[in-house]
Amino acid sequence: MTIRNGHNAMLPYLGKLVTVQDMAPEIKLFGIELLNVGSAQFADYQPGQFAFVSAFGVGEAPFGIASTPERGNVLEFAVQRLGAVTTEMHELGEGDIVGVRGPMGNWFPMEDFKGHDLVVLGGGIGGAPLRPVLQTVLDHRADYGHLNILWAARNPSLLLFREEYDTWRAAPDTELHLTVDEADGEWEHDLGLITDLLEKVAPAPKNTIAITCGPPIMIYYASKVLQKLGFEPKQCYATLEARMHCGIGKCGRCNMGEKLVCVDGPVFSIAEAGRFLESYL
Amino acid sequence: MQLISHSGLATWLDHLAQETTLIAPRNVDGVLLYRPVQSSGDIVWDFVRPVLSVKEAFFPATERVLTIEKTGQQIRLNETVPDGERVIFGVRSCDARGFLAMDALFANTEPVDVYYTTRRENTALIGLSCNEMGETCFCTSTGGAPDDPTGMDLMLTEVDDGYAIQVITEKGAALLPEITLQELAGEIPQPVLNDPVPFPPMEAWPPQFNDAYWADMAERCLSCRICAYVCPTCRCFDVRDEPLPAENGSQHFERIRCWDSCAGEVYRQIAGGHNPRAAKGDRMRNRFFCKFYYYPEQYGPVACTGCGRCVDACPVNIDITEVMHAVQRLAEVEP
Numbered sequence: 001m002t003i004r005n006g007h008n009a010m011l012p013y014l015g016k017l018v019t020v021q022d023m024a025p026e027i028k029l030f031g032i033e034l035l036n037v038g039s040a041q042f043a044d045y046q047p048g049q050f051a052f053v054s055a056f057g058v059g060e061a062p063f064g065i066a067s068t069p070e071r072g073n074v075l076e077f078a079v080q081r082l083g084a085v086t087t088e089m090h091e092l093g094e095g096d097i098v099g100v101r102g103p104m105g106n107w108f109p110m111e112d113f114k115g116h117d118l119v120v121l122g123g124g125i126g127g128a129p130l131r132p133v134l135q136t137v138l139d140h141r142a143d144y145g146h147l148n149i150l151w152a153a154r155n156p157s158l159l160l161f162r163e164e165y166d167t168w169r170a171a172p173d174t175e176l177h178l179t180v181d182e183a184d185g186e187w188e189h190d191l192g193l194i195t196d197l198l199e200k201v202a203p204a205p206k207n208t209i210a211i212t213c214g215p216p217i218m219i220y221y222a223s224k225v226l227q228k229l230g231f232e233p234k235q236c237y238a239t240l241e242a243r244m245h246c247g248i249g250k251c252g253r254c255n256m257g258e259k260l261v262c263v264d265g266p267v268f269s270i271a272e273a274g275r276f277l278e279s280y281l
Numbered sequence: 282m283q284l285i286s287h288s289g290l291a292t293w294l295d296h297l298a299q300e301t302t303l304i305a306p307r308n309v310d311g312v313l314l315y316r317p318v319q320s321s322g323d324i325v326w327d328f329v330r331p332v333l334s335v336k337e338a339f340f341p342a343t344e345r346v347l348t349i350e351k352t353g354q355q356i357r358l359n360e361t362v363p364d365g366e367r368v369i370f371g372v373r374s375c376d377a378r379g380f381l382a383m384d385a386l387f388a389n390t391e392p393v394d395v396y397y398t399t400r401r402e403n404t405a406l407i408g409l410s411c412n413e414m415g416e417t418c419f420c421t422s423t424g425g426a427p428d429d430p431t432g433m434d435l436m437l438t439e440v441d442d443g444y445a446i447q448v449i450t451e452k453g454a455a456l457l458p459e460i461t462l463q464e465l466a467g468e469i470p471q472p473v474l475n476d477p478v479p480f481p482p483m484e485a486w487p488p489q490f491n492d493a494y495w496a497d498m499a500e501r502c503l504s505c506r507i508c509a510y511v512c513p514t515c516r517c518f519d520v521r522d523e524p525l526p527a528e529n530g531s532q533h534f535e536r537i538r539c540w541d542s543c544a545g546e547v548y549r550q551i552a553g554g555h556n557p558r559a560a561k562g563d564r565m566r567n568r569f570f571c572k573f574y575y576y577p578e579q580y581g582p583v584a585c586t587g588c589g590r591c592v593d594a595c596p597v598n599i600d601i602t603e604v605m606h607a608v609q610r611l612a613e614v615e616p
Contacts, residue, residue, distance in 0.1 A: 009392040010346050010520075010538075011360055056349045056356055057534045059521045061552075083552035097356040216557065243551045245520040245538070248392055252517035253541075253548065255567070258575040280557045 009248045012054050012099025013038025018074055020094055024158045026081040027125065028090060029066070031074040032098060042100075045069055046107030047132035048239050048267040052247050053077060054099030055088035062244050064129025064213070064266070065103065068136055075100065078128035078160060104247040105266045108211065108237060110136050117145035119203045121222055123152045123194050123214025127160040129239050129266075130213050138171050147174040148203050152194035152214070155182045177201055194218060195225045205230040213239045220277045223270045233271040240266050240273065240280070256280055282469070283462040286443040293458040294321035297368050304338055305370040306331050315369060324371065329415035330588060334513035335376040336383065338369060339400045342510070342540050346396070349522065349534040361535075362399055368456060370407045375418070375588035377408055377432030378425045379513030385580035386516060405452050408433035413473035417589030419602055422480050425586055427472040438469050445469050478602040485612035486574040492611055496562030498604065501597040502544065504561060508568070508591035508599070509542030514576075514584040517541045517548075543567045569604050 015038060019031030032053070034042055042051075045065060054060040061083070067076035081090045092098065110133070118137060122130045137144045149168060153159045159178065168176050179190035179197040190197050194214070203210070210231055212222050219238045226236050242254035242261040254261035256276040259268075270277075285293065297303045298320050305324045307316045313331045315338055318324055350357040380401075387397040411418075411427035420426060430436035434453030437444040445465050448454045509515035519541040525533035541548060544564050550556040558564050576584035585601065592600050 007392075008360055008362070008395045010395075010536075011358065014356060014358070054522075056351060057522050057524070057532065059536075080553075086552065095354055097354060099356075099358070216555065241551065242557075243549055245518060245541075249390065250386065250394055250516070250518075251520070251538075251541075252543070252571075255571070255575060257570075258578040260579075279563065 009101070010246070012052070012060065012101045013041065015075070015098055015100045017092055017094055017096045017098060020092070023078060023160060024153075026090075027158070027160070028079055028081075030077050030079055030089065030092075030098075031067075032077070032100060033074055034100060038100060039073060042073075042075060042103060043069060045103035047110055047136050048107035048129060049103040049105050050129070050247070050266060051075070051077075051100050051102030051104060053079075053085075053089065054101075055085050055092065056097070056099060058088040059085045060099065060101070061085040062104070062241075062247055062262075064239065064241075066128040066131045068132045068139070070139055071135060076131075078125060078131075080125045101247060105262055106264070108133055108239075108267050113209050114143045115145065115207075117147070117203070117208040119148045119150065119198075119201075119208060119210040119226075121150045121152075121194055121198065121210065121212040121214070121218075122160070123212075123218045124154065124158060125160065126212075126214035126218070126241075127151060130211065131161060133211055134168065138168070138174075141172055145173070145207065147171070148201060149174070149176045150179070150194055150197050150201060151176065152179045152197065152218075153181075155180050156184060156187055175201075193221075195221045198222060198225045198229075202229060205232070205235060208235065210236045211239075212237070216240070216277070216280050220281055223274065223277065226270075233274050234269050236270040238268055238270065238273060240268060242266075282465045283446045284440065284443050284465040285437075285446055285458070285462055289458070289460060289462075290437075290444055291321040293460075294324065294370060296458065297370070297456070302365060302367040303370060304367055315371075329411070329418070330373050330375065330590065332590075332594075333511055334379060334588065334590065335369060335372050335406075336379055336513050336516075338367070338404065339397050340383065340387070340516060340518075340540075343537055344396060344539075346520065346536045346538055348525070349536065351532040351534070352530065362395055363403075364399070365403060367400075367404045368407065369404060371409045372406045372433065373411060373588070374408060374425050374427060374429040374431070374433075375420045375586040376513050377406060378420070378423075378429065378586040379588075380432045381582040382514040382576060382580070382584045382586075383516060385582050390580060405434045405456055406432065407453070407456070408436040410436065410438040411472055412439060412470070414475045415589060417592040418475060418587060419478045419589060420587035421474055422477040422602075422605075423583055423585050423587035427474070428469070440465065440467075440469060478605050479609035481573065481605060481608040481612055483574055483577055485608055486570055489608055489611045490566070490570070494607055494611065495566040496560065498599070498607070499561040499565035502561045502565055502599060503597060504544055504546045504564070505596060506542035506544045507594045507596070508601075509544060510540055511590035511594045513586050513588055513590075514572075515540075515542060517543060543571065565599070569601070569608075572601075573605075573608075
């Protein structure tokens, strides 16, 4: 349990916005430095965990953490302006105070992935919670095998972390494949769905782990293609999103059957989540 | 077992109302609810069950979680944990049984919910047995009984000359009146029971997940969510910030949580519009699977106490006991 005994788990820690960057139309990357006790709670969060961010006066919402503690004490979140909380967050600037609760949920078993080849499939804003996986692999490159990054978005302007692609490509034994649904004149990569790209790249399943995050329908079809390529459900991991109001297993909102995305996930192997995916579309 | 006379009970309740916050069934504009009373004269004695369960005294329909004070870029948060001791009189067995489910999640699963557990610790429950079951009651089919003292601190049962008092906990013993009570002569009368309804075991549920029954039974559902609001175990909630009046140049807000229900149309809808349970059948299925399969699987207790409130409250007569019958039938056809 990552929420410590004694602390009221509904009470946010205060944090200061130290960076606000435009990443894509309606998507900003927020960097938050926690004040006081909160920083100790976030000293050792793991790739795949999430947190609730408060825009005080409007509310709070859950976001996958897009950073690793190894790279510094600034927590990063890629936030698309969609609802009331994210709209208010987009109004905030550097120096503003936000609330953070967490870290919450389980994480990708990066220790178990050591020595394996990895296929990372990120679609749209779903790429954000996968960035800590990429950062961990790149920071410990020798611990992991071949890294195939399949990165997708509806159009080129919506591709996340574009300024990091050169670093990813330059890393040893690492490939980056890009695809978009709709291209503009400049586009020189693939066109089509990430599942088409996956069939084209066709990673070998032997000793390989596939990791995905994106819209539910993408996860569903990506897991079908992976299985067609010979991947076992237990070799495939997904991090899921759901509407939530507490993040600590109380509000009931995020259930998929008897599993709760917030405490039993958000990271599931397809062996665990497969039977729910159809009712989750 | 001890006996308290009708007049002795009234005097004792008057005393409790003076000493502490006494909550009991009372008539509020024609609606029977558990509410604070000033004296025993405010209490309604002849009732099946209040319209809302006693859950609302521990997990209110709307409650403040914290307050937020915003001055320029400065933010100050104040935790608003409830305080004050209370005694609740006239608790029905079905409602106290609801605490098995509520405690399992809010008090016994980390992280504990400080709002709920603080109220549980600060509150004593005096139960009042039902002499007979209401028309829509089925507590005996979900593990309870009209005179079940589970979860109570004291349990009262009406007898000829007053009420028999069973002391269940030390918290209850400490509440007893200082007057000398008579010993009860004879036995406590047995309540009159309704015929039981089938209680499908947990393993009967998963095979029915994809059955056409759910879309069919839910067709008339209005997604009004009253079933969850009257339920002693439904505990889903929403959290949001609401403005309070500005003071001394600062903006003030409260963060509240309020009841919500998986029967609601946008319950699972995420920002951007995706809704994995857009169909009524999927939502009703989730409601009943939660009660009889998910909740026991996650936390142990069944999330239905057979109080029958949802049966009475549903504007389109969706009846949980019919669902229990149907699942039992489906399980027998396709075990």
